[in-house]
Amino acid sequence: MRKPTAILLIDCPDRKGLVAAIGEFLYRHNANILHADQHQDPERNAFLMRVEWDLAGFDFDLAEFPEKFAPLAAQHGMRWRLERSDRPHRLALFVSKYDHCLADLLYRHQSGELACEIPLVIANHPDAERWATFHKIPFHMIPVEPGKKAEAEAKQLALLRENQINLVVLTRYMQVLSPQFVEQYPLRVINVHHSFLPAFSGAKPYHRAFERGVKLIGATSHYVTEELDEGPIIEQNVVRISHRDTLDDLLEKGRDMEKVVLSRAVRWHIDHRILVYDRKTVVFD
């Protein structure tokens, strides 16, 4: 079990005295700061900060935080949110047929790398059930039939609410979520997709990358927004390939990249390390 901590994430216009004011507020309430990281973006005059402190010794209950912090936040025009490490994220994993990312995340969860709860797996294909069973996680099969996506999403959303899910991870879920779904989980849905240099739009991108003789293939994890695959990028990675790689090799190396890139995004999210502003992320790693 991790030590109970509070994590405060702040996004506001940059101005003098911010570090002093926030530092003073925390010190006055006897916070033992464990990590503090800030970033200034001069082009947008933005100040972004993540500060984490030990709850032992802090002099008021976090339930009162909004009230106590309000004057400072108002004075500096802060958007902020407070998270606590002892209220772990509750994740729903969505999966279709390709289960490599699902198996990888479940392994990392059970081995202690991912400090979260995973109360359910939702699939539109039956193959993934054995992984849920192995890890003793309830499995829900919700097929998405042509023309009946709204119906399927209604069932999914009901399950998410029942289970108090606050992060949806698309582990190679081959369905596009509707804008109505996405807006209920703003910056709370993480996806992974392949990436190529140059980019190939349309179907069968690995085949096209193979035909074109690209020398690198990669993967990108990002938040899902209404624009498909255009949400804020969280993590990217690539691997080198050559003419000696077959199409199967490309697919295999692509899967390895997807696992690494998705699991890192999930970990950063559940550790409250990501701040989104405009269309991009700052990862306080």
Place this chain on the structure above:
Amino acid sequence: MRKPTAILLIDCPDRKGLVAAIGEFLYRHNANILHADQHQDPERNAFLMRVEWDLAGFDFDLAEFPEKFAPLAAQHGMRWRLERSDRPHRLALFVSKYDHCLADLLYRHQSGELACEIPLVIANHPDAERWATFHKIPFHMIPVEPGKKAEAEAKQLALLRENQINLVVLTRYMQVLSPQFVEQYPLRVINVHHSFLPAFSGAKPYHRAFERGVKLIGATSHYVTEELDEGPIIEQNVVRISHRDTLDDLLEKGRDMEKVVLSRAVRWHIDHRILVYDRKTVVFD
């Protein structure tokens, strides 16, 4: 000085007996094979081969090669070319204002990494002259004025012919070559450009990548064909960036990638290691 060798590059339909036939031909003429590398592409039933042998002891003059090799080539439907290491490439380097790739290639040339001759540098901006002067290479300033590209290209082409140039390297040359220019140097013009995941088309790609918060930036070297930046890819590389990188950092890291990616492409080309088929390269590295 490198040992005199012959390099034979072959591209033909795959069939039984090719390796035996080529091996037998070379052995019969007493070739001492130094390197042989082949690649089969089952999807297109293509056989591609690069074989290099020591000219010492080879039993006929290479001038007779076309005649002697013709029957075998005809029998198997081969496209082939023969190169010799003692006839080094003659390169023209084209440059605009950004001279990092030019300086890098000239350094590698004088230090012996690039076994070629560089009889001239052609620029449309005066700044690069000092590098040519330092390395004692004739410098030609040919400005490309609006609406007068044909005129400028005519001067360039005349210089290329006079100097018996057989490879043009665009070291950040900020002009698009006309199709008329390109068709005179088919697969003999190498360019480098930045690459991003996802790709950004249009102006100021580094600015847009910065705005979008990409986590990797890269560079691609390729042959120039009539379709801009769509020619066969030779080499690619990327470097990791974070929110802590400023736009200047991105540009600097991008320049470092461009140098590495362009110099490797040039080296492979002048060592006759690249075979192009369809729209892609096989690099016999």
Place this chain on the structure above:
Amino acid sequence: MRKPTAILLIDCPDRKGLVAAIGEFLYRHNANILHADQHQDPERNAFLMRVEWDLAGFDFDLAEFPEKFAPLAAQHGMRWRLERSDRPHRLALFVSKYDHCLADLLYRHQSGELACEIPLVIANHPDAERWATFHKIPFHMIPVEPGKKAEAEAKQLALLRENQINLVVLTRYMQVLSPQFVEQYPLRVINVHHSFLPAFSGAKPYHRAFERGVKLIGATSHYVTEELDEGPIIEQNVVRISHRDTLDDLLEKGRDMEKVVLSRAVRWHIDHRILVYDRKTVVFD
């Protein structure tokens, strides 16, 4: 199921006519060559080759190969071996407490990435059993008690023989195998270990790397020989770290490297892509 093919691996002194002779032998017997790759090491005058052909149409039974190939092999002083893709490797996975590499290999096996059979898992710690059970693979718990290694190894070797194992993979098996064990499986035991720049010998290398502030951590997979961790290197990889990484982050990133590096070594081995000469490997990838 993979197409039945034969794979011939050759290691001999380099001389004229080798490619022709081997090519001619295969062509004469109607081999349809699928892949051929050779490497010449001028420093040692060594010629190394891997050639794979389709068994359909080949004009004699492979059981006769040694006899038929003997004259050619003798003439050129070849060390060679012949493998067939339809006689898949039989692997034993050895594991201790850390099961990330075991879980990863088992996943890759069941998803079809690794064309081999895995008849048993041997462990000296009970935790790994659940993975064997999940994948329906017999599990053997053989504790290695102080002073009784010979006894434990005798049991292990009996199991390997009974199961006709021809590759042992140490998936983070925290015991040193005795020279007596190793000599029964020469170049048939693959291990993985962490690697650092600079190297740290002795206990707790991650702790020492952390103290020293290294910027990269890596992993190496290699064949086990009598000299511990000094066997021929098969694959290596590294990942970037910074002062922001905790010791736990290092361990986690190290585990990710170990999985990738070990699985690639296993795949190359079972695809008969590795030739060892002197103390190093050539990987015909």
Place this chain on the structure above:
Amino acid sequence: MRKPTAILLIDCPDRKGLVAAIGEFLYRHNANILHADQHQDPERNAFLMRVEWDLAGFDFDLAEFPEKFAPLAAQHGMRWRLERSDRPHRLALFVSKYDHCLADLLYRHQSGELACEIPLVIANHPDAERWATFHKIPFHMIPVEPGKKAEAEAKQLALLRENQINLVVLTRYMQVLSPQFVEQYPLRVINVHHSFLPAFSGAKPYHRAFERGVKLIGATSHYVTEELDEGPIIEQNVVRISHRDTLDDLLEKGRDMEKVVLSRAVRWHIDHRILVYDRKTVVFD
């Protein structure tokens, strides 16, 4: 010209109120903080911070900083130093015969990447002179004859003092500096050397790495301390190699790594981004 800024680097025991106290001090004196970055090392209870502010509007002259900051520093047991961006570093580049790092650093300097002054190049081999001449930098040839190192170092040290040098960069300088030299420039001498997995000590490491078949070669830049090549690591990088790389390829790829790794270390140092504690660096990148 860069905007005049002050950079404060702090290293002290971690305790409550540090961020508040430093922030308050700067705010009280009207500092406009441009960047602030801190790091806590829980294992050693260390707090490390880099804060940079705009000098425009700051309410006292930096000459008074030590006096004004003393009470706070004393109260928290801080080791600290103050740097200013308008007092650029003055670098001496030392070189032997291999000039790739020298040429690279000089190019980066003249192109504006490195905000420093380079008043002299010191060499023990004549070849580098042309680079100094090209860049119009005084060149001093100081041969180091056997048994006369003390004499040569005395000349070098005199030149460093005359030129008010505050950073010595060994750009492939093939001489070991004496402890007497090093102690005059503590954490003010940066070196680069090759790195291998596993490490090879002794002569001709590239040859030994080649013999051993390593799959990655790398380079490390570090501060020079009395223990040779054991000083705090600043930056590391690696590049993938294969059996197809000749020894020359290894050497060439190694040189490329050395350039990147050394130039990055120099840039971080002159931007005052490196804090050393115990035997390791924190790079506030």
